[in-house]
Amino acid sequence: DIQMTQSPSSLSASVGDRVTITCRASQSISTHLNWYQQRPGKAPKLLIYDASSLQSGVPSTFSGSGSGTDFTLTISSLQPEDFATYYCQQTYRTPITFGQGTRLEIK
Amino acid sequence: EVQLVESGGGLVQPGRSLRLSCAASGLTFDDYAMHWVRQAPGKGLEWVAGISWNTNIVDYADSVKGRFTISRDNAKNSLFLQMNSLRPEDTALYFCGKGYTAFISGRVDYWGQGTLVTVSS
Numbered sequence: 001d002i003q004m005t006q007s008p009s010s011l012s013a014s015v016g017d018r019v020t021i022t023c024r025a026s027q028s029i030s031t032h033l034n035w036y037q038q039r040p041g042k043a044p045k046l047l048i049y050d051a052s053s054l055q056s057g058v059p060s061t062f063s064g065s066g067s068g069t070d071f072t073l074t075i076s077s078l079q080p081e082d083f084a085t086y087y088c089q090q091t092y093r094t095p096i097t098f099g100q101g102t103r104l105e106i107k
Numbered sequence: 108e109v110q111l112v113e114s115g116g117g118l119v120q121p122g123r124s125l126r127l128s129c130a131a132s133g134l135t136f137d138d139y140a141m142h143w144v145r146q147a148p149g150k151g152l153e154w155v156a157g158i159s160w161n162t163n164i165v166d167y168a169d170s171v172k173g174r175f176t177i178s179r180d181n182a183k184n185s186l187f188l189q190m191n192s193l194r195p196e197d198t199a200l201y202f203c204g205k206g207y208t209a210f211i212s213g214r215v216d217y218w219g220q221g222t223l224v225t226v227s228s
Contacts, residue, residue, distance in 0.1 A: 001169070032212070034214045034215075036152070038152075042220075043202055043218035043219065043220055043221060044144075044152060044202070044215075044218055045218070046214060046215065046216050049207070049214045049216075050214075055216070087151065087152050089152075089154075089214070091212050091213055091214060092212070093212070094157065094166040094211060094212065095154060095166065095167070095168045095169065096142075096154040096157065096211075096212075097154065098151060098152045098153065098154065099151075100151050101151040101152070
Protein backbone atom coordinates (compact mmCIF):
# COMPACT_ATOMS: atom_id res chain seq x y z
CA ASP A 1 0.00 0.00 0.00
CA ILE A 2 1.09 3.58 -0.64
CA GLN A 3 1.62 5.47 2.62
CA MET A 4 0.83 9.18 2.76
CA THR A 5 2.51 11.31 5.42
CA GLN A 6 1.42 14.87 6.12
CA SER A 7 3.30 17.53 8.04
CA PRO A 8 2.74 19.20 10.31
CA SER A 9 0.00 17.29 12.14
CA SER A 10 -1.27 20.57 13.55
CA LEU A 11 -0.63 24.20 12.85
CA SER A 12 -1.60 27.47 14.54
CA ALA A 13 -1.95 30.57 12.40
CA SER A 14 -3.72 33.90 12.22
CA VAL A 15 -6.22 35.36 9.78
CA GLY A 16 -4.28 36.74 6.82
CA ASP A 17 -1.31 34.40 7.25
CA ARG A 18 0.13 32.29 4.45
CA VAL A 19 0.38 28.62 5.35
CA THR A 20 1.79 25.55 3.67
CA ILE A 21 1.00 21.90 4.38
CA THR A 22 3.12 19.14 2.94
CA CYS A 23 2.28 15.59 1.94
CA ARG A 24 4.78 12.88 1.07
CA ALA A 25 4.01 9.60 -0.65
CA SER A 26 5.96 6.40 0.06
CA GLN A 27 6.44 5.92 -3.69
CA SER A 28 5.93 7.99 -6.79
CA ILE A 29 2.29 8.76 -7.54
CA SER A 30 2.86 11.16 -10.45
CA THR A 31 0.24 13.88 -9.88
CA HIS A 32 -2.55 11.59 -8.62
CA LEU A 33 -2.90 13.62 -5.45
CA ASN A 34 -5.98 15.37 -4.10
CA TRP A 35 -6.57 17.69 -1.13
CA TYR A 36 -9.71 17.84 1.00
CA GLN A 37 -10.91 20.21 3.70
CA GLN A 38 -13.06 18.97 6.57
CA ARG A 39 -14.73 21.31 9.02
CA PRO A 40 -15.90 19.88 12.38
CA GLY A 41 -19.03 17.80 12.05
CA LYS A 42 -19.08 18.11 8.26
CA ALA A 43 -18.26 15.93 5.28
CA PRO A 44 -14.94 16.42 3.50
CA LYS A 45 -14.83 18.90 0.64
CA LEU A 46 -12.60 18.53 -2.43
CA LEU A 47 -10.24 21.51 -2.82
CA ILE A 48 -7.47 20.50 -5.21
CA TYR A 49 -7.26 17.57 -7.61
CA ASP A 50 -4.44 16.17 -9.73
CA ALA A 51 -1.98 17.96 -7.43
CA SER A 52 -2.59 21.48 -8.70
CA SER A 53 -6.06 21.89 -10.23
CA LEU A 54 -8.53 23.99 -8.27
CA GLN A 55 -11.96 22.42 -7.81
CA SER A 56 -14.83 24.56 -9.09
CA GLY A 57 -16.08 27.00 -6.48
CA VAL A 58 -12.95 26.85 -4.32
CA PRO A 59 -11.34 30.24 -3.61
CA SER A 60 -8.15 31.06 -5.47
CA THR A 61 -6.39 31.55 -2.12
CA PHE A 62 -5.92 27.76 -2.24
CA SER A 63 -3.24 26.27 -4.45
CA GLY A 64 -1.45 22.96 -4.79
CA SER A 65 1.83 21.86 -6.26
CA GLY A 66 4.14 18.88 -6.56
CA SER A 67 4.62 15.62 -8.38
CA GLY A 68 6.23 12.28 -7.73
CA THR A 69 6.42 11.93 -3.96
CA ASP A 70 6.30 15.49 -2.59
CA PHE A 71 3.30 17.78 -2.60
CA THR A 72 2.18 21.00 -0.97
CA LEU A 73 -1.10 22.76 -0.24
CA THR A 74 -0.79 26.50 0.22
CA ILE A 75 -3.37 28.93 1.54
CA SER A 76 -2.17 32.39 0.57
CA SER A 77 -4.24 34.44 3.01
CA LEU A 78 -6.13 32.62 5.75
CA GLN A 79 -9.79 33.41 6.20
CA PRO A 80 -11.82 32.52 9.33
CA GLU A 81 -13.63 29.74 7.47
CA ASP A 82 -10.31 28.08 6.52
CA PHE A 83 -9.66 26.82 10.03
CA ALA A 84 -10.33 23.13 9.56
CA THR A 85 -8.53 19.82 9.02
CA TYR A 86 -6.88 19.11 5.68
CA TYR A 87 -6.21 15.70 4.15
CA CYS A 88 -4.20 14.60 1.16
CA GLN A 89 -5.28 11.52 -0.79
CA GLN A 90 -3.54 9.42 -3.42
CA THR A 91 -5.55 7.84 -6.21
CA TYR A 92 -2.61 6.43 -8.16
CA ARG A 93 -3.24 2.89 -6.99
CA THR A 94 -5.77 1.07 -4.87
CA PRO A 95 -6.16 0.84 -2.01
CA ILE A 96 -6.72 4.57 -2.09
CA THR A 97 -5.01 6.11 0.94
CA PHE A 98 -5.24 9.36 2.87
CA GLY A 99 -2.72 11.27 4.90
CA GLN A 100 -3.34 11.43 8.63
CA GLY A 101 -4.59 15.01 8.42
CA THR A 102 -3.35 18.47 9.37
CA ARG A 103 -5.43 20.43 11.85
CA LEU A 104 -5.27 24.17 11.21
CA GLU A 105 -6.14 26.18 14.30
CA ILE A 106 -6.56 29.85 15.05
CA LYS A 107 -3.61 31.38 16.91
CA GLU B 108 -27.53 19.45 -7.42
CA VAL B 109 -25.87 16.18 -6.47
CA GLN B 110 -27.18 14.74 -3.21
CA LEU B 111 -26.00 11.62 -1.43
CA VAL B 112 -27.92 10.40 1.60
CA GLU B 113 -26.61 7.53 3.69
CA SER B 114 -28.74 5.34 5.94
CA GLY B 115 -28.61 2.07 7.82
CA GLY B 116 -26.17 2.91 10.59
CA GLY B 117 -26.75 2.05 14.21
CA LEU B 118 -25.56 0.11 17.23
CA VAL B 119 -24.62 -3.51 16.56
CA GLN B 120 -22.88 -6.22 18.57
CA PRO B 121 -19.45 -7.54 17.57
CA GLY B 122 -19.70 -10.37 15.07
CA ARG B 123 -23.06 -9.22 13.72
CA SER B 124 -23.92 -7.71 10.33
CA LEU B 125 -25.22 -4.38 9.06
CA ARG B 126 -26.11 -3.07 5.62
CA LEU B 127 -25.57 0.57 4.73
CA SER B 128 -27.34 2.32 1.87
CA CYS B 129 -26.66 5.51 -0.04
CA ALA B 130 -29.38 7.14 -2.14
CA ALA B 131 -28.09 9.36 -4.92
CA SER B 132 -29.92 12.11 -6.80
CA GLY B 133 -29.05 14.96 -9.14
CA LEU B 134 -26.66 12.91 -11.26
CA THR B 135 -26.58 10.19 -13.90
CA PHE B 136 -25.70 7.57 -11.33
CA ASP B 137 -24.42 4.87 -13.67
CA ASP B 138 -21.83 7.22 -15.19
CA TYR B 139 -19.70 7.25 -12.04
CA ALA B 140 -17.74 5.08 -9.66
CA MET B 141 -18.83 5.22 -6.04
CA HIS B 142 -16.96 4.89 -2.76
CA TRP B 143 -17.35 4.31 0.95
CA VAL B 144 -14.99 6.22 3.24
CA ARG B 145 -15.09 6.02 7.03
CA GLN B 146 -13.90 8.10 9.95
CA ALA B 147 -13.49 6.65 13.43
CA PRO B 148 -14.33 9.06 16.27
CA GLY B 149 -11.64 11.73 16.51
CA LYS B 150 -9.58 10.08 13.77
CA GLY B 151 -8.75 10.65 10.10
CA LEU B 152 -10.33 9.48 6.87
CA GLU B 153 -10.00 5.86 5.73
CA TRP B 154 -11.07 4.64 2.30
CA VAL B 155 -13.13 1.48 2.72
CA ALA B 156 -14.27 0.34 -0.73
CA GLY B 157 -14.93 1.46 -4.28
CA ILE B 158 -17.03 0.17 -7.18
CA SER B 159 -16.87 1.08 -10.84
CA TRP B 160 -19.86 2.33 -12.81
CA ASN B 161 -20.81 -1.11 -14.13
CA THR B 162 -19.82 -3.11 -11.00
CA ASN B 163 -17.06 -4.89 -12.94
CA ILE B 164 -14.34 -3.48 -10.71
CA VAL B 165 -14.53 -3.47 -6.94
CA ASP B 166 -11.76 -3.05 -4.41
CA TYR B 167 -11.41 -2.87 -0.65
CA ALA B 168 -9.12 -1.70 2.08
CA ASP B 169 -7.17 -4.59 3.59
CA SER B 170 -8.86 -3.91 6.93
CA VAL B 171 -12.29 -4.92 5.56
CA LYS B 172 -11.44 -7.33 2.76
CA GLY B 173 -13.38 -10.57 3.11
CA ARG B 174 -15.87 -9.05 5.57
CA PHE B 175 -17.42 -6.13 3.65
CA THR B 176 -19.09 -6.16 0.22
CA ILE B 177 -19.80 -3.08 -1.84
CA SER B 178 -22.57 -3.18 -4.42
CA ARG B 179 -24.83 -0.86 -6.37
CA ASP B 180 -28.21 -0.84 -8.06
CA ASN B 181 -28.02 1.57 -10.98
CA ALA B 182 -31.74 1.27 -11.67
CA LYS B 183 -32.43 2.61 -8.17
CA ASN B 184 -29.53 5.09 -7.97
CA SER B 185 -28.33 3.33 -4.86
CA LEU B 186 -25.05 2.21 -3.34
CA PHE B 187 -24.71 -0.39 -0.60
CA LEU B 188 -22.18 -1.70 1.87
CA GLN B 189 -22.82 -5.10 3.43
CA MET B 190 -20.75 -5.35 6.58
CA ASN B 191 -20.32 -8.78 8.17
CA SER B 192 -18.31 -10.00 11.17
CA LEU B 193 -18.23 -6.49 12.56
CA ARG B 194 -15.52 -5.54 15.03
CA PRO B 195 -15.28 -2.70 17.55
CA GLU B 196 -12.62 -1.09 15.33
CA ASP B 197 -15.23 -0.74 12.58
CA THR B 198 -16.97 1.90 14.70
CA ALA B 199 -17.00 5.03 12.55
CA LEU B 200 -18.99 7.54 10.56
CA TYR B 201 -19.40 6.05 7.10
CA PHE B 202 -19.49 8.44 4.15
CA CYS B 203 -20.76 7.69 0.67
CA GLY B 204 -18.80 9.44 -2.07
CA LYS B 205 -19.21 9.98 -5.80
CA GLY B 206 -16.18 9.35 -7.96
CA TYR B 207 -15.26 11.90 -10.60
CA THR B 208 -14.94 9.24 -13.29
CA ALA B 209 -16.48 5.86 -14.06
CA PHE B 210 -13.56 4.04 -12.48
CA ILE B 211 -12.32 3.65 -8.92
CA SER B 212 -8.99 5.43 -9.34
CA GLY B 213 -10.07 9.02 -9.08
CA ARG B 214 -11.06 11.76 -6.74
CA VAL B 215 -14.29 11.93 -4.75
CA ASP B 216 -16.06 15.13 -5.72
CA TYR B 217 -19.30 14.82 -3.75
CA TRP B 218 -19.89 13.42 -0.29
CA GLY B 219 -22.87 12.51 1.82
CA GLN B 220 -23.17 13.56 5.44
CA GLY B 221 -22.45 10.08 6.77
CA THR B 222 -24.16 7.41 8.84
CA LEU B 223 -22.78 6.33 12.20
CA VAL B 224 -21.97 2.70 12.90
CA THR B 225 -21.18 1.71 16.48
CA VAL B 226 -19.95 -1.82 17.18
CA SER B 227 -20.21 -2.61 20.86
CA SER B 228 -21.60 -5.24 23.21
